[in-house]
Amino acid sequence: MKAAVAGASGYAGGELLRLLLAHPGLDIGTLTAGSSAGGTLGEHQPHLPALADRVIEETSPETLGGHDVVFLALPHGQSAAIANRLGPDTLIVDCGADFRLDSAADWAEFYGGPHAGTWPYGLPELPGQRAVLAAATRIAVPGCYPTSVTLGMFPAFAAGLVEPDVVVVAASGTSGAGRSPKASLLGSEVMGSVSAYGVGGTHRHTPEMTQNLSAVAGRPVTVSFTPTLAPMSRGILATCTAPAAPGLTRARLREAYQEILKDEPFVTLLPEGSWPATAMTLGANTAALQVTLDERAGRVVVVVAIDNLTKGTAGGAIQSANLALGLPEELGLPTTGVSP
């Protein structure tokens, strides 16, 4: 089967290609981009020498047609135009935000403009979602922060262990902000510094977290979300906490997480006493997770580490695509990180 990648010169596109190069079930077809079209991939992704001489084409329905799967790693708002022109025979996996949100009101508030619609949500670990994805021809890949937070908190809500008032503070590497040059993302600015941004519930990933956790909880969940930028290229460490349900014990909490996550190929509940570090997951399609109960504060605390470009974007995209294409879910996806 053949895969096209739109947005091949960016960070998400580069990670898709890195993973596809090692994927035994998918060949790499057309590569497209916007302003980089016409050049070779080697100019933009020198870490992928096997594709160095591939020419980047314009992103259009024509160049992307004729593939079994098309991965879109485009700026927000550009996916619908492409998707409308590709028939249901082509699986489309959108790494952008366009089709993630159910609520048109949330879309309008956080992204602005008309809501393009809602596609099956590419987080196979959510209850019942594997069946949905197996039948999908369109997939909305979750945002990187929502991937980490949803993986961390859905077991607690599924098992009814917490109150619906979540606080999340997450640190992200800079690749999450993309490859467009901005002064605030210069190495000189980010090295040696951790900074906050999008504070006070204004970050666009907030309604996506609320949507996911409310669906699992079966009632409205609020999320206070604060993202921070850390001096590293890759990785998200999300600290999630919510009030413990009355009577919750640490043993019951751990048991529930173990039970719910025990067959997940890409989510690791760490041994007790060990806490996640993003380095555990660098370059891997894995989430490293730990959970505890702070009895004094009466709160469940979950910490989750992922690689924002792998499990948080490109790996998650391929994992869902595998399901939709009838391939083994784990095919071609690394569970081994690159460390130190």
Add this chain to the structure above:
Amino acid sequence: MKAAVAGASGYAGGELLRLLLAHPGLDIGTLTAGSSAGGTLGEHQPHLPALADRVIEETSPETLGGHDVVFLALPHGQSAAIANRLGPDTLIVDCGADFRLDSAADWAEFYGGPHAGTWPYGLPELPGQRAVLAAATRIAVPGCYPTSVTLGMFPAFAAGLVEPDVVVVAASGTSGAGRSPKASLLGSEVMGSVSAYGVGGTHRHTPEMTQNLSAVAGRPVTVSFTPTLAPMSRGILATCTAPAAPGLTRARLREAYQEILKDEPFVTLLPEGSWPATAMTLGANTAALQVTLDERAGRVVVVVAIDNLTKGTAGGAIQSANLALGLPEELGLPTTGVSP
């Protein structure tokens, strides 16, 4: 006046010396250390060439006697023995934890062993604390995390704007973990990675935060505190959130912070729209702070950046010492960070 520094070969000791070298009211007297005694300071603090040839002496009441002020930057548990042998004519400023906690039960639970006692707490910004410190001959310097969290949240409690259920997630640079070699603190481990530790209310700085905020609030405050380690040498970014009091508005919140902090020489409430980065405070005795109300989640969110070694340790120590010595509080303390 003459200042001695015990623990001169460590990170806190080095920072004390860096600041004292620029302090017009304090001369640097004896330098002491444990296993580094007998060597020169240049072997340990090559960034301080002016003191390169100074010989490090053993830490003892004898070597530390005869100074106007003695700064202790020693491992926990060693301060009392020194302090008991130095009379009230010598101001002792302890950067360690020994005398920070009021509660012997908290001490026993979080540090173990007998409680040494409680000294005046070296955070001049707390209501009424400047008068306390002006009369002190013994000062307990706050921990680095409690400095950031207390500065960030005390105005909210002083003005009655939040409920007493605080969640804090803070990122710290590695210098907070000290200079003793450990595999987990190797550059290879920490670069490119953010990790969690001391999760679930187990970090020793938790009761100190609870103590400070409860005192200001006039009722018990709980703190869910999660520290994380970020790939930088210096800096703390603390994200603090608590449920907003009923009817709180963003305008009222900002007004209260402005009013309470308006005369503080070392705490900057940033302009609206700007959020703290640790780079703003690197090497400075300042805290950069921003506050907002997340109306959807019903929470006040405060973000505070400090340099853990400056305002969080050595600078805070000198600020309090200035007060106790009858010097201008700001004397010799930089408000200018080193950036980028």
Add this chain to the structure above:
Amino acid sequence: MKAAVAGASGYAGGELLRLLLAHPGLDIGTLTAGSSAGGTLGEHQPHLPALADRVIEETSPETLGGHDVVFLALPHGQSAAIANRLGPDTLIVDCGADFRLDSAADWAEFYGGPHAGTWPYGLPELPGQRAVLAAATRIAVPGCYPTSVTLGMFPAFAAGLVEPDVVVVAASGTSGAGRSPKASLLGSEVMGSVSAYGVGGTHRHTPEMTQNLSAVAGRPVTVSFTPTLAPMSRGILATCTAPAAPGLTRARLREAYQEILKDEPFVTLLPEGSWPATAMTLGANTAALQVTLDERAGRVVVVVAIDNLTKGTAGGAIQSANLALGLPEELGLPTTGVSP
């Protein structure tokens, strides 16, 4: 075929295991270590969840026996004792220095103690070396710096383009210094700083470079080598320069490198105008190389980037092992880096 790894809890051992997990021709057998024996691999290499529960055994001829290949990632001086007890049926691939040097005098001067001997040198790119390695049952894996410098300069000497007076300055990530805790390798010390060490021809890798380049040149080559430590976990960037032979032109220089390297699977001569960055090779068994002629200074300048743990240690070890085991040289070795 089955592979054992001695020194599994260190950085080189961890990288061997990361690569072996993806190697289709080698199963992972016994894992051993020194002081870490008795624990599980998960305690030391949390980025390798597939091996988390594997118990680490003592390093001994007994535990290492019965494998087709044994990879040794041990401190210097420990390999001979193991090797002597394992028969020629077992391929032994030593990532340490014990068997790299021909000259007992060089060994004595740079390492001290008796010279253990010389094994076939595991750098397949050297002229004639593939045949040597195909017949080998013992392999000495090159040092990380000598790998980069030899790959960069051997074409110039093979083609007679430079005078035998080489100057090398190389920057290395901290993982090259190993996992034993030392104060000078703490994150606090290395982040934000580049430092020099082993200056003036004293670094142990110097005679290995001299040996390799002299062999290719057919006459004695001197190397002035200065290693520096850079704030990154992985990677070596080696800048190598030597006086140009009389009459050399830039075109002739490039042509020679192209010709000599054209069939190398793991060495990439970059397009003109592009210069190596270690990020191009992170986690890959590749070397990225560029060469030019500085006409004003009359010198050839070659810059080489490798990952010190992959092509510089574990990947190079497996590449040579593949040859000795009759497997395809490239089997199981990534040519794709992890970036950004």
Add this chain to the structure above:
Amino acid sequence: MKAAVAGASGYAGGELLRLLLAHPGLDIGTLTAGSSAGGTLGEHQPHLPALADRVIEETSPETLGGHDVVFLALPHGQSAAIANRLGPDTLIVDCGADFRLDSAADWAEFYGGPHAGTWPYGLPELPGQRAVLAAATRIAVPGCYPTSVTLGMFPAFAAGLVEPDVVVVAASGTSGAGRSPKASLLGSEVMGSVSAYGVGGTHRHTPEMTQNLSAVAGRPVTVSFTPTLAPMSRGILATCTAPAAPGLTRARLREAYQEILKDEPFVTLLPEGSWPATAMTLGANTAALQVTLDERAGRVVVVVAIDNLTKGTAGGAIQSANLALGLPEELGLPTTGVSP
């Protein structure tokens, strides 16, 4: 006396202001910039809270007039137009390249366009230069790389200890590349990676090094210069090597450096056995230097660390300005680094 800073929103401008804030002999007057004009300094330099509300004006002879000293931190080519309009009563200190080179041919080759002229060169450590600067009304501040290399090698040439064939490889922090956003300078690109650029004698700082060392040597010196970019915001570590003059001994070499540098307030020859790290000089106007003889390779090796923004730009500028203004050379300049 009053100082204006043109280019106040960039990195060099920010560093000038950081140092001027602590300078007892110079008050900060007008701040100007290009596209940032009209905003406040706080938007661009949040680490300088004391100047947060200062409004940035347009860069022009009018806004810059009426000061005792004007520091120019402008893009190349903009200084002459300003300088021509300010009379000799105003000391002009240009941090740009416009007036550094004697040779119009070098200017044309490396910078292009007409040569603006040559101003007294702001490196007081060069033989005889203090007298020149004391009489100057115009000063060309050296480039950051040439500062480090010239300080490292001029003693060897002054004492006739080396042959005139220098090889330099230097690592620089990213602030040397300025604050204009470029994709190649994004944090995601530079963290975890060392890269080469401007190889083969093409970097613009090369003729400046050649000019300085040739002047001291009294004969033409060639310099093979390779700059590399390291994952840190600040700092240069320059490794410089040249063939030793016949018969040179290590003792003679050290003695010469000691003698020549013994009264320099800002250059530290480290104790034997200690090698420079950029962290030793972070934020300080100092150079940390070490020298040795590699007898096997027959080369003198000098390693120099500076902060590219302090001694390498803004600190060097103020040091020279002090001389020209009749102030003590060391006034207001820190010799203490910020570490760790």
